[in-house]
Amino acid sequence: MEPIIELRNVVKQFPGVLANDHVNLALYPGETHALVGENGAGKSTLMKILYGQYAPDEGEILIDGISCRYDVTGARQHKIGMVYQNFMQIPQMSILENIILGNAPVSKGMIDYASAEKKVRTYLERFHMPVSPHTLIRNLSVGERQKIEIIKVLYFDARILILDEPTAVLTPQESEELFQIIETLKEEQRSIVFISHKLREVIAVGDRITVMSKGRVVQEGWKRGEVTETEIARAMIGKQNVQLIQNQRENTPGKTVLELNKLWYFDELGVPRLRDLSLQVRSGEILGIGGVEGNGQTELIRILIGMLRPSYGEILVEQIDLTKASVAKRRQAGIGFVSDDRMTEGLVLDGTIEENVIAGNECDAKFSDGFLLKYGRIREYCKNLIGDYDIKGLTPGKHVKMLSGGNMQKIILAREIERKPKVLIAAQPTRGLDIGAINSVRELLLEQRKAGTAVILVSADLEELMSLSDRMLILFEGSISGEVTDVLHVTEEEIGLMMGGAGEHAEQKSH
């Protein structure tokens, strides 16, 4: 079977990063090609080259056997469509306008809205979305916006569809729906590239699987059913079989440190993001909070730290009411925070380690005398941190952005842990890290657990939750849809149901 499109030893070099290193990829009609790899493996760059956004430094792209170079408009003429992970949509415009953007049908000089609307309605029905094409994008839910992205691509009858992490924001049920849609698209002889780092989906969907790591294709040619998750994972990691640290759960947790009851939060548009949420975290316990992104986790974290004001309910840390307290007061009261987005909220990228570490308690006697900063003492303090937390690749005065993801996370963890927090909130602490870094982060979290800190681990990665937390809560549409007390014996299907909201307050069945 002849490949519709073929990438032949494509190279793409960015300052300091070799994103793609002689990559070969062939896409066949009526087939889903799964592209797997960790964050930073070069998947997105490769797809942007395929979609014409970047031009390859070396190598060539063959469409139906002919080598050509094209920009985004050219790609669309070659019937290549891309569904981005962060939606490329204009919230203030209507669904119709977003879909026809770029190649609107024109008759008599005007956009032929009538025929466009008819065509868009057929797609909306096909994706059973009972919504008028004139509603504005900003009024749609995350799942609906994902479908609009796909309709946008189908609208110009794309032969090749690139789906970049499509299920990241979908519930398992919505993911299933997406897989059906992919099946029907395959029947229409379209070629689909499915990019993901969720192994279970890659096996379910991929007819052909290619694994990328650090800009190179490390494994290709796997057919559907020939391979298991662990084999893919090992290929991604690069062969060493490193076992991820597990929480041995020896000692029993102490008294309650953090208590939330009847917490409500409404966003700017009056939509309830957190509904009657009550939970307790005890000292020496890791409470895992799971659920698909967008179900209230980010709002919960921000409310705990004090960046958002809850609409109702109260927050107690060791019986002290902090509901109205500012971020600074809460941090003094012992709330530590490891942000899920380390590049924006976690660090000042073009700042030195000294500037990053003292942020928040620069008035502390250790660092200043109330007005003047004592740079000598700060430098000393940072040297110890680098030693204790083994942060590699750091020279004085060097900006933090030059470091690897793992070392950055260590700086954040070091800063929080050194403040002896009573409650440590860790959001997606290991997202995008290499295995070695993941283990060191887990070690630090478990040490904190042993030292009696109450740890709240918020993560979308089920495997991490199941291996670290003593107790798990699953969030669905702003309230707790399920609690797992015995983490060792719970199955992924049960948690999947809780994540999908099936069975209100379903207690964990199997003990």
Next chain:
Amino acid sequence: MDIVTILTVAVRHAGPVLLVAMGGLLASRVNIFNLALEGFMLIGAFSSIVGAFYTGNVWLGVLFGVLASTLMIIIYAVFIIELEVQPVVCAISIITLASGLTRYLLNPVFGVSGRYVLSSELAMPVVHMNWLEAIPVAGQILNNHSLLVYFALVLPFVLAFVINKTKYGLDIRAVGMNEEAAVSAGIHVRKVKYSALMINGILCGLGGAELALSVYMFNVGMTNGRGYTALAAITLAGCNPLLSLITCLLFGFAESLVVSLSGVGFSSYLLGMLPYALALVAAVAPQVARRCIHFIKRKKSETEMISEYYRN
């Protein structure tokens, strides 16, 4: 001075400002807040007089004005889009350049300084339509203006149609609202920006030409802040073409009102403040309104949901 003549003067006065405002509106629709409208208008005015002087024909003069301001705006666009110069700094330099150039070139071109008056047959022809006479009030107001003024009055409707109904308009709106999404939809963002600025240059040239050729003379600094009034008009109208038509006419009416009061005992400076004060309010007001509405909506749904939840 009765109301009819005041309105006629208002329309005549609003013509050039309207042309320049439409140009500025298109530029700000693609996220380029063009502060240098005054500079482009001045170049348009000066070049149209030079063109009329050399070719002896009014419309070739207008063409010359349009070409000159378009050439100038190409330089402005290249510096802003390609070299990513600070738009505000670039605009100020263009304005100082424009006033310097037009003041300097009077000498080599006309051998005079300060001002140059063309012969009267090079004036912009005034069109008299008898079918307009039939209509009682509006007919009189809209009668005997120059073609460019009529074009200026029609232009907002044309622009509204282009922006809302045509493919080019959709591209402009997309580039203005979310450039990244526009790129991913295959729109040549740079081409859209350059074309929008080119049209802006053409309209500023037309505005300048109308201003200069209606009095068939060029006087140093004759635009006298009309570019800034146009900027205030589009800010006040939130870049909506039809609203900008109304705001430009409003400012024209205010100016002609003062003329009818013969400027005695009336501080023209207060009149001068009016457009900018209104524009300032218009820049802030929608945001304040939006936040209040959200606050009320949020408060209402909060109290309802929570009380209802704990009632049962």
Next chain:
Amino acid sequence: MKRKLKKTLAMMLAFVLLASAVSGCGSKSGGESEKHRIAFVSYQAFDSSEWLQNLTKGLKQYEEENENVEIKCIEALAVDQYETKVRACCEEGFDIIITTYSDMADATIAAAADYPDIKFGILQGEMENIADYSNIADFHLNRTETAFIQGCAAALMTKTGKVGFVGGSDSGGINEILAGYQQGIAYIDNGTEDVVTYCNSFTDPTIGKEYALQLIAGGCDVIFGAAGGSGTGCAQAAEEQGVMYAACDVHYTDAAPNAEIGSAMNYFENMVIAFIDDTIHDNYQGGTSREYGIAQGAAGYEFADNDLAPQDIQDQVMAVSEKIAAGEIEIASEPLHK
């Protein structure tokens, strides 16, 4: 490679436009300086008002005529340049320095205090306590006299008995002219009524024209414009509507060839040259304030050469001019009404 090409192209574009534009301007001045070096510092760009253009032309002519004089005309464009430019002239060894208008009064006083041996002159300085400064002479061109004559001419020429006035701004300098104009009309006393307007700009002919059209619509058949560049618009309106135009400072025959009756000519250059002459021939009266008028030949009324005004009116007007020169007519400098 493509980016580099684009950048150099953009630079070339900008440079070519500028170079071609500026090639003609600025004339070379040279000539060895003998005894007297005179600096004329203007608070405005020379080309921004007509009387300044005539003044600089006159000074250039005067410089060519006599050898022992070198005159440098300098523009001080911004407020913060007034004092520094005057001081720079003192440093460069100019022995007579002439500044303009009350805007530069403080700068002149400050410089005069530090350079007592340099003779300063200030044109239209309006300085109250001039006597305290021994090396500053304030000379003021009386524009009310010529405006008075213009008032008489207008009153004599009008047929509808209604004449209009368009002033550049509601400020002292312009109201001085308005005062003369109104008293001139009252002097003829043939029931002519006058309407006063201000167009609030000296560089906007379009708005000047609107004001003139409005006056003409109100029945005025003579328009007196005292608004610099904006006055050209008034002249054009008069020409188009077939009414008469009375000019001020200079002739506006380029905009109103057959509508202009005549112009209340103010020869600022004569006044300045007269001042320079006095200073060169050592009768420099520091600490005094002198007024130059028709008598001193610094101003005069000139009829336009389109002989719009019949001979008898011209003679009547000239008679009034002699009376004023002889000082028989008292003219106040406050306008009768606005």
Next chain:
Amino acid sequence: MRNRKVINSVLAIMIAFIMGGLMVLLSGDSPLETYSVLLKGSFGSLNALKNTIRYSIPVVLLAYSFSVCNQCGYFNISHESQMYSASLAIVMVSELTQGWPSWLRLILMMAAACMASIAACMIPAAAKFGLGVSEVVVGVMMNYLMAYLTKHMIAFSFIAQPGSSSIMSLPVSESVGAVSITVSTVVIILLYQFVMKKTIPGYRLSVVGRNPLFANASGLPSMRIMLSSAVVGGLLTGICAIGEMLGYYHIIYSDFAVDIGFNGMTAALLGAQNAIGMLLGSLLLGALKSGSVLLTVVTSVPAELVDCVKGFVMFFATVTFIRSDVWMRKGGK
């Protein structure tokens, strides 16, 4: 990163002077003579030096004011409106406190000037930080609004000087010596560097400026810090207005502060917003101005030609010739 910005500014200045030189050449004068006179006019004699300092001081103060605000993301271009409101405040206080002891009037005037200028600086800042409105639009409209208001006040209100041929305000009798202005500016320059480098407010400002999200998350009151940066910006402009009004003019002339703000902005952009860079940038612009004084007196080169050179410096100061991040963001397409 540091030396790339220095090279960039030096390139901007060189190209500007080359372009200016070519223009002078084309207009019939010799560029070498022009630039030698410019040099003599700015640093040649004691008087020239005095002029250069006199012109550099307002530019330095406004450059620091622009930089303090810009560090927090507030693109402050409404210096003009701040200068106008400060000088109006000075003259009003001087009129309202006739007959009071002179030292008291002086203090009241300075306080009024600073408060008025801070208020004018806060409006665009509040619009930006509070409502997310573009501070450039609000700033531009404020500039013209205050320009017209000032003209109205000095023409028709109680501070207008009656009977003067062109509109101006009544004179202010109190004055501040040129020496004390220079000394206070030097103190401010040293203070600025000290606070920025060594103290907690300086640290907080730099953190909030570079990453407001991070500042929020780590407990810094970033809204309060941003607004206080606008207050400091307004205060610096107020001091500049005091220097100009009480030091030199004593009278508000119409349009006396036209594009004074853009000189400050140019110096800030030229100096890449580090303390010494901005100082040098301001000295350059001050020297250009004082050089042009002598230039117009000695040669026949028109004063506006020097403004063109300044325009070029402004223009090219923001053209970044070496932009690695732009190249990467564009993906080297």
